[in-house]
Amino acid sequence: xxxxxxxKHIKNKPILYTNGNYMYFLFDFFENPFDMLGRSSFVxxxxxxxxxxxxxxxLALLQLEYYYENPQLAELIMIxxxxxxxHSGRYSKRNLTHILDSTVLVSxxxxxxLLAQNxxxxxxxxxxxxxxxxxxxxxxxxxxxxxxxxxxxxxxxDFFHTQSTPALAEKLLVPELKEKYGEYIEFxxxxxxxxxxxxxxxxxxxxxxxxxxxxxxxxxxxLENYKVRTLPSYFLIxxxxxxxxANALRPAPLSPGAEYTTIDxxxxxxKKKFEPENKFNIGIKN
Numbered sequence: 001x002x003x004x005x006x007x008k009h010i011k012n013k014p015i016l017y018t019n020g021n022y023m024y025f026l027f028d029f030f031e032n033p034f035d036m037l038g039r040s041s042f043v044x045x046x047x048x049x050x051x052x053x054x055x056x057x058x059l060a061l062l063q064l065e066y067y068y069e070n071p072q073l074a075e076l077i078m079i080x081x082x083x084x085x086x087h088s089g090r091y092s093k094r095n096l097t098h099i100l101d102s103t104v105l106v107s108x109x110x111x112x113x114l115l116a117q118n119x120x121x122x123x124x125x126x127x128x129x130x131x132x133x134x135x136x137x138x139x140x141x142x143x144x145x146x147x148x149x150x151x152x153x154x155x156x157x158d159f160f161h162t163q164s165t166p167a168l169a170e171k172l173l174v175p176e177l178k179e180k181y182g183e184y185i186e187f188x189x190x191x192x193x194x195x196x197x198x199x200x201x202x203x204x205x206x207x208x209x210x211x212x213x214x215x216x217x218x219x220x221x222x223l224e225n226y227k228v229r230t231l232p233s234y235f236l237i238x239x240x241x242x243x244x245x246a247n248a249l250r251p252a253p254l255s256p257g258a259e260y261t262t263i264d265x266x267x268x269x270x271k272k273k274f275e276p277e278n279k280f281n282i283g284i285k286n
Contacts, residue, residue, distance in 0.1 A: 005029065006067060015072060017111045030067075033081040037065060046090060053095030055102035075112050079103065079119060086123050097124055125225060126246035132237045133225035137190065137214035140203055145188065145212055147241040154185045154270055155237040156248065156263070159216075159228045161192050162202045166252075167232040173251035175208050181267040184274050187211035192223075192231065236266065 010029065016022040030036065034045055041061055048057045059074055068074035082096045100123075103116035124130035136146045147155070156177075160167035171189075178187055189211065191199040196215040203209055216222060226235065227246075234248040249263040 002029075010073070011070075015076060015111070027080060030077045030080060032084060033062075033077045034085060036067065037062075041065065049091045049095050049099070053092065053098040055099045055106065058099060072109050072112065075103065075107060075109060076115070079112060079116050083119055083123070093123075093127070126227060126243055128244060128246075129242055131241055132235070132243040133222070135190075135219075135222055137217070137219075139212050139214045140199060143212075145214065147237065150186045150188075150237075151241065152239050154239060154244070155188055155235075156185055156267075157188045157190070157235040157237060158232050159190050159192055159223070159226070160232040162198050163193075164231045170232060170251045171206070171209065174211065177251060177264065177267060178211055180264075181271055182211075184270055185267060189213050190222075191215050192228075234263070236263075 006029070010026065015026070034042060037045060041064065044061055045058065048054055048061060059071070059078060062068040062074045062078055063071065068077060079100070082100060085091050086093060086096055097120055100116045100120040104113050104120075107113045107116070125133050132147060134147055136144065139145055158167075160171070162168070174187060178185075191202070191213065193199060193215070196217070199213060199215050203213060226233070232250070234250055235243070236245040236248040238244045245266075249261060249266060251263055253261045
């Protein structure tokens, strides 16, 4: 019986944040917590999130339910609910992240504040407009590069392997892109070969590849942060380090003749945005 289980193991009991088995039990008990609300409260939760993005109102709504009377528990399960609903399409993502921000700012519970902060990072790390995951790498020219290095310029970031045929074919197109758009866009290629010497050998064979190359140096966290699942993978990052496109178009068309599917058009738009327009005034020589 769910009610007796709650009364025996959860109600008026401390939350054991560092006990993995307990937290697994707790989160399993509150599976899909927003769906556990009564029908009217569930509808109200959508209204509160989508129209107000209000931490206070959502927490107060949860605490009307018997299972959520404890404010610390209610807040923790609210955070869990945000995690589960973020990609559901029922709630505004921006408002859900705003509620997480509010939790970090006003929650009296340190553990919940940290969980909310970490969850926002996980949910938004590849979302358009949010800060892209940081990287700190040593290039083959022994320069240290990070997002901060390229502030005020766009970054076209790719992950590749020197044995990946698509990646090698697309690298052939990058020198022309760099020549056309390099004033506004930095090109960064991160090699995922197990042996860093493979990258050195690869560049020795391709001396015209003069943009930023670095070996990932076994940094699995970097691959997880960028959710690299296939190679090559491309990302476009904005001048303030914000993610523009976590599934950026490639240098090569997706199919023969489909030139409109390449990154070139995006780069052209960036160039036009930065270049001053030529103004012509009637009667005045230019």
